[in-house]
Amino acid sequence: MTPAARVQGAIEILDAVIEAASTGGAPADRLIADYFRARRYAGSKDRRAVRDLTYAAIRACGPVPASGRAAMLRLAAEDPALALLFDGSAHAPAPIAEGEQIALPGLAPEWLERALAQSGIAGPPAEALLARAPLDIRVNTLKADRGAIDLPAAAVRTEAPQGLRLEPGTRVEQWDVFRDGLVEVQDTGSQLACQAVAAAPGETIVDLCAGAGGKTLALAAEMGNRGTLVACDTDRQRLSRLAPRAERAGAGMIETRLLDPGKELESLEDLAGKADAVLVDAPCSGTGTWRRNPEARWRLTPGRLARFVEAQERLLGIAADLVRPEGRLIYVTCSLLDAEGADQIDRFLAARSDWSAGRVDLPLGRARGKGWRVEPFHDGTDGFFIARATRAC
Numbered sequence: 001m002t003p004a005a006r007v008q009g010a011i012e013i014l015d016a017v018i019e020a021a022s023t024g025g026a027p028a029d030r031l032i033a034d035y036f037r038a039r040r041y042a043g044s045k046d047r048r049a050v051r052d053l054t055y056a057a058i059r060a061c062g063p064v065p066a067s068g069r070a071a072m073l074r075l076a077a078e079d080p081a082l083a084l085l086f087d088g089s090a091h092a093p094a095p096i097a098e099g100e101q102i103a104l105p106g107l108a109p110e111w112l113e114r115a116l117a118q119s120g121i122a123g124p125p126a127e128a129l130l131a132r133a134p135l136d137i138r139v140n141t142l143k144a145d146r147g148a149i150d151l152p153a154a155a156v157r158t159e160a161p162q163g164l165r166l167e168p169g170t171r172v173e174q175w176d177v178f179r180d181g182l183v184e185v186q187d188t189g190s191q192l193a194c195q196a197v198a199a200a201p202g203e204t205i206v207d208l209c210a211g212a213g214g215k216t217l218a219l220a221a222e223m224g225n226r227g228t229l230v231a232c233d234t235d236r237q238r239l240s241r242l243a244p245r246a247e248r249a250g251a252g253m254i255e256t257r258l259l260d261p262g263k264e265l266e267s268l269e270d271l272a273g274k275a276d277a278v279l280v281d282a283p284c285s286g287t288g289t290w291r292r293n294p295e296a297r298w299r300l301t302p303g304r305l306a307r308f309v310e311a312q313e314r315l316l317g318i319a320a321d322l323v324r325p326e327g328r329l330i331y332v333t334c335s336l337l338d339a340e341g342a343d344q345i346d347r348f349l350a351a352r353s354d355w356s357a358g359r360v361d362l363p364l365g366r367a368r369g370k371g372w373r374v375e376p377f378h379d380g381t382d383g384f385f386i387a388r389a390t391r392a393c
């Protein structure tokens, strides 16, 4: 592909990204993969260049752009060499017309930027939401230890007990230590959220929104594979990805349960009032993970945010029914919006006099309301809100 054809390719992918944002379609990563599946002639350098251009344009535009071309013109407005590639030659974008629409710069759509500012994320902490994410792994203590593991690449320790940070783009999945389950890819913020559960061997723990089990695996390691660990989700496909990961990790203790949306407690009756701890890693807007999915800013609308808030409140209620007297509930979202964090836990506690806020004290982050928050700017992690509530006896 010529440099200009790469720009045109990125414009076409951006059109698909913008369309997917409004229809709930596939994430940018998948759309890029689809684009190249239909263009086998493209080499690895082409793929990397088109991918980098696509993500640079997504990061450069705040509000949803009118088109892929308007998004790319945003980048070209600050990069004369890129603007020159709009030359109308074969496979290149058409020349830039006088007064052509250019997408607006910024952090996010205006309402969202405002909501973040009201949640204490503005200026450099807001800009850091769109930086490039590091690559963190967690050493699986069921099979190895951070102090002794031999890795094929340089790594530095993070603040999580078993966390290591690698160069972004390191192909961890191709390492033997990955295939053999000695390490898992997991952001340090996510590892710290698991630490907040304080899971111990022999306990009964429910991971209510386990997804593909990123946090479940960390809990199994904390529990030394002893006790009861029930991983639930309503998404069959996501949950089905947990079994092979657990097998690789040597986490034989995990039981999975597929829940029926709206009737979750029906499949959890035997655990009602019995769990030592319930982790609610709730579905959310993902504002804390924009470094990895910057197009997620364009998917969110006030209506979608309201639906997340409603779902989180319901899930908190379900989790509360499962916790035994003196047990604990750990509420986590990868969002930095108070609506999905501090406000949510305030409402939970206000409605339940038999629950109190527990202390979260992690090696990174700071208090936010009755919970705790880690974020890219201060902590170099994805953004997470983490709260702990304890049930009276």
Ligand SMILES: C[S@@+](CC[C@H](N)C(=O)[O-])C[C@H]1O[C@@H](n2cnc3c(N)ncnc32)[C@H](O)[C@@H]1O
Residues within 6 Å of the ligand: 208, 209, 210, 211, 212, 213, 214, 215, 216, 232, 233, 234, 235, 238, 259, 261, 262, 264, 281, 282, 283, 284, 311, 315
């Ligand atoms: C933030 S993700 C979980 C990520 C996962 N814990 C991890 O560490 O990789 C939220 C999950 O909640 C699930 N979910 C949504 N509604 C749910 C419900 N009513 N009951 C249980 N899980 C639900 C989603 O399918 C999604 O997998």
